[in-house]
Amino acid sequence: MGVRKDTAGAGAAMGRDATGMGGTGLQPLGRPELQSQGPRVRRMPEAAQVEMGKEKVDKVDRVGEQTERGGKGMGRGMGQGKGIEDVEEELVIEKSNVLCLGPTGVGKTLMVRTLAKILDVPFSMSDCTPFTMAGYIGEDVDMAVHRLLIAANYDVRKAESGIICLDEFDKIAKPKSMHGVKDISGEGVQQALLKIIEGTNLTITTKERKNPPSSIPPGLPNSPAPGSFNHTGGKGNESIMIDTSNILFIFTGAFIGLDKIITDRLASGSMGFNAHVRDSSGLSSDPTLLSKSGLSSSITGAKKLGPLELAEPADLISFGIIPEMVGRIPVTTSVEALTEEMLVRVLTEPRNAILRQYEQLFKLSGVELKFTTAALREVAKSALGMGTGARGLRTVVERLLGDAMFESPGTSIKHILITSSVAKRLEAPLYFSRGQGFKFQELYEAEEYATNSASPKFGKPNGPGDGTAGNYEEPQKLQAVGFA
Ligand SMILES: Nc1ncnc2c1ncn2[C@@H]1O[C@H](COP(=O)(O)OP(=O)(O)OP(=O)(O)O)[C@@H](O)[C@H]1O
Ligand SMILES: [Mg+2]
Incomplete structure (x- = not known):
């Protein structure tokens, strides 16, 4: 022992x-x-x-x-x-594969990537969309393991304890309308994945590498790990055997439509003679639904639950994931949609935040770019309206600054200010030349002042689930202080 x-x-x-x-x-x-x-x-x-x-x-x-619960699940x-x-x-003790659900652009993929970086284990990410059943045009599911092996620099031992993220997992759901037709990219792929995610010895054939694995097991100075790989010889190909039983699989996907399946299931239970009557104001606050899901408000605290958090295996099966697959993914976690507050933070806080990227871009041409707080909120609001999560932020900023990026380099423009009315597309970005730095600063501060006095809480998160925008009265306030 x-x-x-x-x-x-x-x-x-x-x-x-x-x-x-x-x-x-x-x-x-x-x-x-x-x-x-x-x-x-x-x-x-x-x-x-x-x-x-x-x-x-x-x-x-x-x-x-919003990643808190998703992170805990993972x-x-x-x-x-x-x-x-x-x-x-x-x-x-066997591993527990993880499924992470959530709307598009909320950071599911980013979260998995960040986790893998923190854990410092080999990590590979594969999209499920190109996968097809073996023998058909497309990618074999083995490719996901092959990528992990590449990430581990062909060190089989390391790869066997790595993480594979299968992104866009919902795209291989079984379509409802395909009866009697062989589903080579949906159900077929799920079936092909079954063995791999549960644990099997997979043989990966690869072209002979120039660099041998970096870490050779102790005690075997010049030889590969027993059973880990062997040369088939002759054709320059190499077969590598890899055991997938300790590889952690994380599945991510937006699962559009799953929330409706869940609410329908919960709602159907609230009909009939013995059902509780509830108002239609919202799922989250409904104690009937909470108790049905096995959660009580004392457990969940003051947090509201979104429908995806109440997902059960039956819902995933209704969505088109085969039961054998659902059974092999015991941990399900969800990520909430980003609120306006969170979008402002995504815009400004990360190390390579979008705002910083554009500021840097303008700086290269000697132009100072500034957004007022109210303008940032407007950008977040527009992005929220797009329904594409944090990805919408770049689209909105790009639209706002498209002309300025074309017009300002090589001219006398030295400062660009984006106020809330610019962000609302009511006027063009405000340009200032070298001598107008003071005016630029003054206008910026006036709007900041107006914003702060209109909404003292401005700039601070309003609390979970509260996506309300502040009180926007900048134009009026600007007039009051003599600007605009
Ligand atoms: N919580 C967040 N914090 C910081 N940046 C974020 C966050 N969420 C999203 N982003 C930004 O949005 C981009 C898209 O996020 P990501 O690819 O992780 O979305 P996703 O949830 O996987 O969406 P999809 O379901 O469409 O694949 C990221 O590259 C990142 O820049
Ligand atoms: Mg993704």
Whole structure:
């Protein structure tokens, strides 16, 4: 007996706790001597375990507030890798694949990428859209594992504890209307994925590489890990055997229409003679729905629940995911749509925030670009209206600054101000030449002042779920202070 060294799970670095089960401990199963001694699990100090797991998730949360629950879900899935690494051979804790649902452009893909970076494990991301069943034109599902192998620089050991993100997972849902037709890109792909995500020995054939794997297992100085790869010889091809049982799979997708399936299911339960009568004002505040979903307000606190958070396996099956697949993804987590407040933060706060990018772009031509707070809110509001999440921000900013980018370089324009009325497209961006720096600053501050006095809370998040815009009275206030 001994610690299994060869099965470091994908989330080993996550270090949530030794069992990966949130410190609840596990009931010993199987052999009596194990039962008497309890599970042979090498434990880390409790506090440290939980802190480490939380810390990892907290880092991801910085991407945006709405990612909190999504991050926790993924943290849960990844935390179990620790169990796989530390538990003795008798007790094998398996990984829990994760499904992350959420509207488009809210940062699902970004969150998974960030997690993989933090965890420092090989990571590959594949789109599900080009996948087809083996033998048909398109990409084989094995390609996802192949990409992971490339990310691990063909180090099979490392790749076996990596993370594979299958993006746009909802696009391989089984269409409802295809009866009697072989579905090679939907159901066929899901079936092909079954074995891989559960754990199988997959043989990947690759062209012979120039660089051999960087880390060769100790004790075998010049030879590959046993069973890990072998040369078929002759044609310059190489077959690599990889075990996928400890690779963590994260599925992400917008699942458009799933919310309707969920609300229909919940609503159908509220009809009939014994049903509670509820108003149509909203799903979130309905205690009937909360209790139906197995949650109570005391558990969820003051947080409102969106429909996607109440997703159940039956809903995913109705959406077109085959039951065998649903059963293999035990952790489902969702990401909420971004509110106006959050969009303002996405616009300004990240290291490579869109606003900073444009400021830098103008700076290269010696032009100073400034947005007032009210203008930022207007941009966020327009992006929200587009329904494409944070992606809409770039479209809005691009539209606003398109002309300025063309007109200002190489001219006497030295400052550009975007006020709320510019952001509303009521007027063109305000240009100022070298000598007008003071006026530029004054106008900027006047609008900031007007904004702050109109809405003292301005600029601070209004709280979860509150996407209301502030009180916009800038034009009037500007007139009052002698501008505009
Ligand atoms: N919470 C966020 N914090 C910072 N940037 C974000 C956030 N959400 C989205 N973005 C920005 O929006 C872009 C799109 O996000 P991402 O690709 O993660 O969306 P998605 O949820 O995967 O959408 P889709 O379902 O359409 O694939 C990112 O590149 C990032 O710049
Ligand atoms: Mg995505």
